[in-house]
Amino acid sequence: MPARPTWKGFLKVSLVNIPVKVFPATESAATISFNQLHGECQTRIQQKRWCPHCDREVPLSEIVKGYEFEKGRYVVMDEDDIQKVRVESTRVAMASSMRSFTQASSNRLRSLLLARLSVPKQTFTPRSSKSGNG
Numbered sequence: 001m002p003a004r005p006t007w008k009g010f011l012k013v014s015l016v017n018i019p020v021k022v023f024p025a026t027e028s029a030a031t032i033s034f035n036q037l038h039g040e041c042q043t044r045i046q047q048k049r050w051c052p053h054c055d056r057e058v059p060l061s062e063i064v065k066g067y068e069f070e071k072g073r074y075v076v077m078d079e080d081d082i083q084k085v086r087v088e089s090t091r092v093a094m095a096s097s098m099r100s101f102t103q104a105s106s107n108r109l110r111s112l113l114l115a116r117l118s119v120p121k122q123t124f125t126p127r128s129s130k131s132g133n134g
Contacts, residue, residue: 005021012018036045049058065082066074 003023005023007022009020010017011020037043038045049060049063050056051058065077067077068074
């Protein structure tokens with residue numbers, strides 16, 4: 001299974017937005033996951049939402065979010081409360097300063113950019129400062 005990005009967003013450089021995907025540094029193929037089975041019939045075990053106080057299964061429509069501020073005591077949060085504290089945006093990274101291509105190895109920089117950004121190889125060609133174009 002291919003690695004999924006842990007974050008997707010944009011690098012904003014002046015008026016240009018560059019799509020960026022951040023991938024985990026570990027390989028998920030190295031991990032093994034198991035399913036829980038009923039030993040007698042080898043059927044997968046289901047995880048039900050169970051209320052031990054009411055001694056019954058709870059439908060998704062009756063589930064709320066709560067923060068435990070003290071052992072066994074919760075404050076219930078609804079969607080409006082969560083929206084009030086939500087961060088504006090975590091999908092844009094602003095570049096506040098830039099280095100010229102001559103300050104870094106252009107081949108190294110090109111390989112880093114192509115490996116990290118969602119940019120096809122044929123669309124990114126750095127200009128050499130020796131040609132008089134940059």
